[in-house]
Amino acid sequence: QQSAAFSKPSDANLRSPICCIMGHVDTGKTKLLDCIRGTNVQEGEAGGITQQIGATYFPAENIRDRTKELKADATLKVPGLLVIDTPGHESFNNLRSRGSGLCDIAILVVDIMHGLEPQTKESLDLLKMRNTEFIVALNKVDRLYGWKTCRNAPIRKAMLQQSKDVQNEFNMRLDQIVTEFKEQGLNTALYYKNKEMGETFSIVPTSAISGEGIPDMLLLLVQWTQKTMIEKLTYSDEVQCTVLEVKVIEGHGTTIDVVLVNGVLHEGDQIVVAGMQGPIVTSIRALLTPHPMKELRVKGSYIHHKEIKAAMGIKITAQGLEHAIAGASLYVVKPDDDLEHIKTAALEDVESVLSRIDRSGEGVCVQASTLGSLEALLEFLKTPAVNIPVSAISIGPVHKKDVMKASVMLEKKREYSTILAFDVKVTPEARELADELGVKIFIADIIYHLFDQFKAYMENIKDEKKKESADEAVFPCVLKILPNCVFNKKDPIVLGVDILEGILKIGTPICIPSQDFIDIGRIASIENNHKPVDYAKKGQKVAIKIVGSNSEEQQKMFGRHFEIDDELVSHISRRSIDVLKSDYRDELSNEEWKLVVKLKSLFKIQ
């Protein structure tokens, strides 16, 4: 059986625009989606809204009905609007369709009480990068002090009902937020005052709780897309389709959830999808969508379709989908098509991402839910401020085999024996094995949280390593004994010194280069102006106590083994230089590194 609504072509032969909702956490993305879904309650029906796979479909009639107060009736040309169901979900925002964003337009939600927040800016970066159109929903207007509720009213009508104080506060906050956008290099304006749509992004004030501004938002989305994207939205026979998720469904085996962006899919079509082990060639066994009536929806009950026309969220069942890659494109093989050619195209999408791993073989393992999110994560890890090398990548849940792969790094570089898991699950067996082997797994569904966790972990390891190697790290210094400041000649030797060069630290082994490099002990304490300190730098005059580490050193004596004119220097070695380089690189200034080089030649270290 087949529902007519799904394949009814629109008059102008346009497909529905696809829209996603982005923005900082808690700005009201979920609520906004709920609010636009929960329509026509008074009539007790869903107004034609249908739940699809991964998306919600709003037919034109529904939008027309909800926006009638705005008197824009005649202008609706698209058959409806398809809104992706996972608001703010980073890996879905990263979905692509043949190189450009999957979505035709985005709603960027900003909380009017908070303005631009960190993830708002991240979303903006993504939108700019993908060249995606967007409108700003300036949400939570009902929180303005003294706001008078005008349920589901167009925003200008609602605004007229407000007191001067509310209007003033609104204008003040709006101005502030427009300034914040400006700082991000974007012009924005209240949509009904926006004279240069296209150059200036439109702001629609909304409340996801009481519905003010929602009609405006819906209308703007539809009008704007059908006005500026006619070509993109014109229905085409060429299938454009992206895999959202790969899922095992009882009774159906492994299925793929897809968004059909353009074209038409038929039962029995031969398709090609990129897989982790190469391109998968198979045929569509069934095209499924959920039952439109919620009450009738039994778990696992779907409507079967002979064919489905874009834009639509669909579940596809077919054989051999186990290794399909979420985020990859789906291709249809037509009778005249060259299958090999299509297989190559399917692989190319994936290879551009897979080829980004570090060829040196040293780096962390990265795992993400979709190709798009993997790509975003890899892009992020590459930025100079982050700069984390990646040695292996995978898509989908973390399994034991992934932990095994990460454990290879244990030998080479312990801190890289890590899996950064972005928006994927970790199987209990994998977790157990990781604990056993000492492989670290970090999970997050926001990219920069992964980075924060990994950074903290790296710092921790660095500190630990520093502690372990503290005895072996020798900081470079050259000391001159001050006249009349020899307080104790032998074990412990106590002297006043002038630090001629470098940095003097507790623990540093000291020797006398001019007397055959005899070792006289390690710095046990330093006093600056009678106060104990851990270190002192070039130019300072301090008192030091040197304690012999063995009986030989304990014998060394001022006046016999060294004199007032002998310089004291740090006794460095190949090993101590290596430790400094690997664990203390940032703690030495350029000048101090130069001194290391000088001492290196003094000690004739290769």
Ligand code: GDP
């Ligand atoms: P998300 O993290 O962006 O998806 O945000 P949610 O939709 O979960 O909303 C976060 C919180 O803000 C919830 O407590 C919502 O009830 C509340 N909220 C969302 N939209 C509005 C709004 O327009 N007005 C008010 N007063 N509260 C809102």
